[in-house]
Amino acid sequence: MVALATTDDRVAAMADSGEAVSTAAPELTHCRLIYFSSTSENTARFVAKLGIDAARIPLYPRDAPLAAREPYVLVLPTYGGTGGEGSVPKQVIRFLNDPGNRKLIRGVIGAGNTNFGDNYCMAGDIIAAKCKVPHLYRFELMGTPEDVDRVQQGLEEFWTRLSQTQQ
Amino acid sequence: MTEKVKLLSHVEAINWNRIQDDKDVDVWNRLVNNFWLPEKIPLSNDVQSWATLTPDEQQLTMRVFTGLTLLDTIQGTVGAVSLIPDAITPHEEAVYTNIAFMESVHAKSYSSIFSTLASTKEIDEAFRWSTENVNLQKKAQIVMDYYQGDDPLKRKVASTLLESFLFYSGFYLPMYWSSRAKLTNTADLIRLIIRDEAVHGYYIGYKFQKGLEKCSEERKREIKDYTFELLFELYENEVQYTHDLYDSVGLAEDVKKFLHYNANKALMNLGYEAMFPASVTDVNPAILSALSPNADENHDFFSGSGSSYVIGKAVNTEDDDWDF
Numbered sequence: 001m002v003a004l005a006t007t008d009d010r011v012a013a014m015a016d017s018g019e020a021v022s023t024a025a026p027e028l029t030h031c032r033l034i035y036f037s038s039t040s041e042n043t044a045r046f047v048a049k050l051g052i053d054a055a056r057i058p059l060y061p062r063d064a065p066l067a068a069r070e071p072y073v074l075v076l077p078t079y080g081g082t083g084g085e086g087s088v089p090k091q092v093i094r095f096l097n098d099p100g101n102r103k104l105i106r107g108v109i110g111a112g113n114t115n116f117g118d119n120y121c122m123a124g125d126i127i128a129a130k131c132k133v134p135h136l137y138r139f140e141l142m143g144t145p146e147d148v149d150r151v152q153q154g155l156e157e158f159w160t161r162l163s164q165t166q167q
Numbered sequence: 168m169t170e171k172v173k174l175l176s177h178v179e180a181i182n183w184n185r186i187q188d189d190k191d192v193d194v195w196n197r198l199v200n201n202f203w204l205p206e207k208i209p210l211s212n213d214v215q216s217w218a219t220l221t222p223d224e225q226q227l228t229m230r231v232f233t234g235l236t237l238l239d240t241i242q243g244t245v246g247a248v249s250l251i252p253d254a255i256t257p258h259e260e261a262v263y264t265n266i267a268f269m270e271s272v273h274a275k276s277y278s279s280i281f282s283t284l285a286s287t288k289e290i291d292e293a294f295r296w297s298t299e300n301v302n303l304q305k306k307a308q309i310v311m312d313y314y315q316g317d318d319p320l321k322r323k324v325a326s327t328l329l330e331s332f333l334f335y336s337g338f339y340l341p342m343y344w345s346s347r348a349k350l351t352n353t354a355d356l357i358r359l360i361i362r363d364e365a366v367h368g369y370y371i372g373y374k375f376q377k378g379l380e381k382c383s384e385e386r387k388r389e390i391k392d393y394t395f396e397l398l399f400e401l402y403e404n405e406v407q408y409t410h411d412l413y414d415s416v417g418l419a420e421d422v423k424k425f426l427h428y429n430a431n432k433a434l435m436n437l438g439y440e441a442m443f444p445a446s447v448t449d450v451n452p453a454i455l456s457a458l459s460p461n462a463d464e465n466h467d468f469f470s471g472s473g474s475s476y477v478i479g480k481a482v483n484t485e486d487d488d489w490d491f
Contacts, residue, residue, distance in 0.1 A: 039190055040373050042435070079197065079369075086200075107468075113432070114459040115365030117358050121461060136468045138461065141435035146445045154469030 026067035026098075029055035032159065034068060035075035036092050043077045043111045046143040050152055057095045066095060068104045071162070073136065073155060077111040078123040087122040096127070106162060107136045109151065114140060174252065181257040188377075191258035194370045198265050201363060205276035208356045210283040216349045217284045223415055228340060228350075229285060229293035230412060234303050235337040236277040238329060239360075241307055243270030245314050246326050250371065253319035259374060266367050273360045280353055302408035306333060309401060320382075323375035324394050324437060328401060331368035331433035332426070334361075336409050339422045339454065346453035354457065361458070372436030379438070394437060398430060424450050 037043035110124025313325035345354035431441035
């Protein structure tokens, strides 16, 4: 590494403090799976393996916000932390600050690492408690094949059951 | 060591107000917030509990901890430092210096445990064992060789496997004692180390993936083959090491499941799919819950039976609720 040569414009623009916040119209989604994944892409990889249509919560404030139009399950990671503080990614807070999005959430799936102890999948716990929806499942990093099977099957049953009890 | 340490040939003043990769800042902040020192843990509360272990169990525990000390020493003085010249951003360099220092804190914390629980003679014997155990020395040598090699991606693979896989034959034991309500303060300290290693493995694995993105398909294949070969080499050695340590207390098979489980996580940190099937990664639930109280089956809503299947209804919350 010699100098600051490899600057990615997108990332650099984001890093400047006082960053621009998008005023664009929200991007509407009818997906029943909505997820957040950082640039590590772990959660994105898990969601891709599910093979279910899914919408991604934007990474950067200058991206148009995402607006849910159908009931959905939220998948989000927890990156450690202590005592829950800062566990929910700020992009997810921004997404859930939209009352329309909050109204349509039906469940949470948490990603994390058991090495984080009490904080394992804490962001999922916090959102489940605040939105009074079940924390459906927890998996580590990008999930194993067994996690993928269980979530595919579990979600199918969940939506079926939900359509029978809540109409 | 006779080899010359590779250093950066050119350095510019680091500007934390111009960030190329947000992950550098996120991980720096996470590591700083996680900072701890062994003096904060009341290890002396474990003295009575230590006395309830049999001489064999005490010796096993001492040996496990000297093995962990060796790995942390390598990672602190060679491993994390060897990654600095390959860093893509100046902030990445700074993160490695943080990682290196914390590894030295970890290495020192085992000495705090030793001096609290054991006699000088026992401590010296355990350290002598660590220099004489073939499998422990072999794992150190394999990793050291790659740190001194000239391939930056391979160094990151070796480093991630050390952080996310090689420690776990040792970490098993304090989790086991903790699950039996023994050496619980020592276990609290080890959990802090485990938490740190998770962030280290995640970050080094992430930087590995960033580096790999730019490579040709051929190079990607070469690195993937190399990763799995190295994992197998280390795994075979870990199995031997596990038998050396745990056969005397009959825990070797249980430890191996924990090895498989963590090998999968190490691979995932590097962006590869898990390799060991669920049939050999069914870690003892007592060990998993010693690691994380939320990791057991009771937290799997999907596997709940129909009758206990309670579905909540989303309720409206106020904006104030979202000031975390």
